[in-house]
Amino acid sequence: MGGPFRQLDISATGLEASGIWLDAIAHNVANVNTTVPGDQEPFRASHPIFAPIAGDPGGGVRVVGMAAEQGDPALVAAPGDPRADQQGEIAMPVVDLASEMTDMILATRSYQANLRVLQAARERYEAAMQIGRRS
Numbered sequence: 001m002g003g004p005f006r007q008l009d010i011s012a013t014g015l016e017a018s019g020i021w022l023d024a025i026a027h028n029v030a031n032v033n034t035t036v037p038g039d040q041e042p043f044r045a046s047h048p049i050f051a052p053i054a055g056d057p058g059g060g061v062r063v064v065g066m067a068a069e070q071g072d073p074a075l076v077a078a079p080g081d082p083r084a085d086q087q088g089e090i091a092m093p094v095v096d097l098a099s100e101m102t103d104m105i106l107a108t109r110s111y112q113a114n115l116r117v118l119q120a121a122r123e124r125y126e127a128a129m130q131i132g133r134r135s
Contacts, residue, residue, distance in 0.1 A: 005121075007121050008121055014061060014114035014117075015118075017050055017110075018111035020048050021047075022107045025104045029097065029100050031095060032097055032100075035076075035093070037084060037085035037089075037090060038075045038087060042093045044093070044095075045069040048066055048067075050062070050064070074091070076092055078090045
């Protein structure tokens, strides 16, 4: 990346990373009530791992992987539930809805900030072209 359009490249990587983050949040929230028998592994929220683009200081960000939420799932007694195990328990997903909503606000703000940089750059380029046309 480089040249006169560098800020476009950097913002594009931020938009892509924010989009992946928002997709992960949507997937996590969609599974907040997904239960399994108590003896099975439940759904675990996943979160993107971000890293700077290697070899290019200030060159943007990329997603290098996804990390699963840690912690023990809550086991709930549900003897009448068809998904219950032999002990009559179901495992709740490992998703913290409050954290997901907070992350959604952060990811949305990140997306908006990167989009605003693209819009501002476009406006500057258009203004420069107008100056060039008047010359």
